[in-house]
Amino acid sequence: xxxxxxxxxxxxxxxxxxxxxxxxxxxxxxxxxxxxxxxxxxxxxxxxxxxxxxxxxxxxxxxxxxxxxxxxxxxxxxxxxxxxxxxxxxxxxxxxxxxxxxxxxxxxxxxxxxxxxxxxxxxxxxxxxxxxxxxxxxxxxxxxxxxxxxxxxxxxxxxxxxxxxxxxxxxxxxxxxxxxxxxxxxxxxxxxxxxxxxxxxxxxxxxxxxxxxxxxxxxxxxxxxxxxxxxxxxxxxxxxxxxxxxxxxxxxxxxxxxxxxxxxxxxxx
Amino acid sequence: xxxxxxxxxxxxxxxxxxxxxxxxxxxxxxxxxxxxxxxxxxxxxxxxxxxxxxxxxxxxxxxxxxxxxxxxxxxxxxxxxxxxxxxxxxxxxxxxxxxxxxxxxxxxxxxxxxxxxxxxxxxxxxxxxxxxxxxxxxxxxxxxxxxxxxxxxxxxxxxxxxxxxxxxxxxxxxxxxxxxxxxxxxxxxxxxxxxxxxxxxxxxxxxxxxxxxxxxxxxxxxxxxxxxxxxxxxxxxxxxxxxxxxxxxxxxxxxxxxxxxxxxxxxxxxxxxxxxxxxxxxxxxxxxxxxxxxxxxxxxxxxxxxxxxxxxxxxxxxxxxxxxxxxxxx
Numbered sequence: 223x224x225x226x227x228x229x230x231x232x233x234x235x236x237x238x239x240x241x242x243x244x245x246x247x248x249x250x251x252x253x254x255x256x257x258x259x260x261x262x263x264x265x266x267x268x269x270x271x272x273x274x275x276x277x278x279x280x281x282x283x284x285x286x287x288x289x290x291x292x293x294x295x296x297x298x299x300x301x302x303x304x305x306x307x308x309x310x311x312x313x314x315x316x317x318x319x320x321x322x323x324x325x326x327x328x329x330x331x332x333x334x335x336x337x338x339x340x341x342x343x344x345x346x347x348x349x350x351x352x353x354x355x356x357x358x359x360x361x362x363x364x365x366x367x368x369x370x371x372x373x374x375x376x377x378x379x380x381x382x383x384x385x386x387x388x389x390x391x392x393x394x395x396x397x398x399x400x401x402x403x404x405x406x407x408x409x410x411x412x413x414x415x416x417x418x419x420x421x422x423x424x425x426x427x428x429x430x431x432x433x434x435x436x437x438x439x440x441x442x443x444x445x446x447x448x449x450x451x452x453x454x455x456x457x458x459x460x461x462x463x464x465x466x467x468x469x470x471x472x473x474x475x476x477x478x479x480x481x482x483x484x485x486x487x488x489x490x491x
Numbered sequence: 492x493x494x495x496x497x498x499x500x501x502x503x504x505x506x507x508x509x510x511x512x513x514x515x516x517x518x519x520x521x522x523x524x525x526x527x528x529x530x531x532x533x534x535x536x537x538x539x540x541x542x543x544x545x546x547x548x549x550x551x552x553x554x555x556x557x558x559x560x561x562x563x564x565x566x567x568x569x570x571x572x573x574x575x576x577x578x579x580x581x582x583x584x585x586x587x588x589x590x591x592x593x594x595x596x597x598x599x600x601x602x603x604x605x606x607x608x609x610x611x612x613x614x615x616x617x618x619x620x621x622x623x624x625x626x627x628x629x630x631x632x633x634x635x636x637x638x639x640x641x642x643x644x645x646x647x648x649x650x651x652x653x654x655x656x657x658x659x660x661x662x663x664x665x666x667x668x669x670x671x672x673x674x675x676x677x678x679x680x681x682x683x684x685x686x687x688x689x690x691x692x693x694x695x696x697x698x699x700x701x702x703x704x705x706x707x708x709x710x711x712x713x714x715x716x717x718x719x720x721x722x723x724x725x726x727x728x729x730x731x732x733x734x735x736x737x738x739x740x741x742x743x744x745x746x747x748x749x750x751x752x753x754x755x756x757x758x759x760x761x762x763x764x765x766x767x768x769x770x771x772x773x774x775x776x777x778x779x780x781x782x783x784x785x786x787x788x789x790x791x792x793x794x795x796x797x798x799x800x801x802x803x804x805x806x807x808x809x810x811x812x813x814x815x816x817x818x819x820x821x
Contacts, residue, residue: 396681467797
C-alpha cells in the first residue's frame, strides 16, 4: 500500500425531495426548496474515508460536483466530512444536461484533471432523478470496469479490487484491475465532523472549472448534448375512495381479504 | 410501423416475469409494430426458453447462446453490437438490477438517450416512444422523448400489467453464438448467485401485507409474516422498516424497490412516503392501518383504518387463526 491512492467522489446537490411543495397548477414550487447533499453520495464519501483509513491515510479524496455556484455548499460539506480537495464544474453551457451529457462532462473532468485516479465512488443514484444512470455511463466513457450496488470490498491492493455486488435479484463477487468505478447504496451516516473539520473546509479553496477547462466538446454537453427531453410533467398518483373507519375494522378487513381471495380463485380458473 | 426490440433477462428457470410483462404489453398494445426480442442465455436453457416464447406473439427472437456468468461489459458488448447491425426504433429492457446496470453502459457506448425505470410507455403517431417515469422521489411524473435512435428505456418490473402470452403467430427463432472480444471485458466474475425465487416473486402476489415504522419493533413486524402465512399473502415492507433492519431489502416496496399490482394491499403502520405510494399505484385496492388520520397514505387508500397497527394485526390474527386451524382439521 505504498502508492498514494486517488479516489474521486462525485457529489450532487439535490432538492430535499421530502419537503416538496406544490403550486396551484400542480408543478413543483422550486423557490425556497432546500438543497441538500444527495444522501447516497454521503455513503460514497464515507466509503472513500474508510478506504483512506484502511490505507493508513495513503490516499487522497477528491470531491467533485457539477452544478450552479450554490453547489459550493455541498462541496464544503464534503470537505468537512473528509475530502481533501474539491472541484466544482460550473458553466452555463453545462445546464440542461441529461445523464449522457452529465456522464460525458464528468468523464472529461476525470481525464483532464485526475487522469491518474484509482477509484471513482458514486452514490448509487440521486434522490431527485433516481435514474442511477450517470455512473455506469461515465465508466463506459472512461473505459473502466464498474461495480454498481457495491455492498462490501473484500480485497483492495495497489492495483486491483475484489468487491461484493448485492442487488435485490442477485449477488456477485467481482474482481477488477484498477481504476474502477463503484456505486454505493444509501446507508446510515456516521461521520460527525468536528469544528476543526469545518474550519479546514472553510479554508480549503474549491476550484471552479468551466467547459474549456476540461476540454469539453460543446456539442456533447448541456442541453445540446442531451438526447432526452421532457415533453410533459404532471403530478403523480390517482385518487382513491379514501373511506375512513375507526371501528368494527376487523370484520371489514376480514371481508376484504375474503373478497380478494375469491377474485384470486376466479383468476386461476 | 415501429420496429421494437425487447431484451429478455433469464434466471435458472428461463425468462423472468419482468421481461414477459414488457413482451405481453408490447405485443398487445403496439399491434402495428414489429416486436422482436433478444435473449442472452446458457446452452442448457435454450429449449426451455423456446418453449416459453413459442406463443408469445413476438416476430423474431434472437437467442445469444453464451455460458459465461453475467458481467456488465459482456452483455453491453453483445447487445450494442447487435443493435449497431440491426437497427431498431425502440429498445426496451426491464429495470431490474441487471437491466439498470447494463442499460446505461449500452446507451453510453452508442451515445444514445436512455430513460430509466419507466412506469408507462406508449408510441405517438410518428412512432416516437413516450416513456413516462416518476421523478423527484415519485412526486412528479415526466414523459420523456429521445432525439436518438434506438429510443431506449428501462421498464419498472410490475408497472405494466401483464396479459397471458397466447398468440397463434409463428415465432422465428434465430440462434446466435456471439464472438466475444475478451480484451474488452474489464472484470472477472468470481461468483454470481441469483437470490431465491421466493423473495423476488412476491411482487406478483394477489394479496400483499406490508409493514412500516408504525409497527414499532422487529418482533411486531413478525406479525406481518404470521398473518401472511394464515391467509396465503406475501409480506412486504416500507423503506423505513428495511432501514431499521426489520425486513430484508428484497421485499421493499417503492421507488428503488418494486412496484406491486395485487388485488389487495394492506399497509400496517406505514405513513406513506411518496416512493411507497408510487409503488402501490397499480394495486386494485389499498387499505391502510395507521393511527394518524393525516398520514399521506390515507389519501391514497380506498379504506383507512384509524387505529394502532399492532393492535389491529393482533386482533386480526386472533380472529383468523382458529378459523384457519379448523379448516385444516376438516
